[in-house]
Amino acid sequence: MSLGSHLQELQKKHQHLSEAVEEAQRHPGYDDLAIADMKKQKLRLKEEIARLSQH
Numbered sequence: 771m772s773l774g775s776h777l778q779e780l781q782k783k784h785q786h787l788s789e790a791v792e793e794a795q796r797h798p799g800y801d802d803l804a805i806a807d808m809k810k811q812k813l814r815l816k817e818e819i820a821r822l823s824q825h
Contacts (some may be wrong), residue, residue, distance in 0.1 A: 777822055784815040 771779075780812040791808045 773822065773825070777819060780815055780822070784812055784819065786813065787812045802824050 787808050791805060791812065794808070796807050
């Protein structure tokens, strides 16, 4: 997999998680720990995207 396609895949995953977090936050009964976990995953993806984009 080339770097460009890998970055695109990471960006898609980040966008998907972002949408999932927004959707979960709209439902008051949703598990706060699950939301926090999704946010951590988003942050890890964002950091990985930034790291790879610098190369």
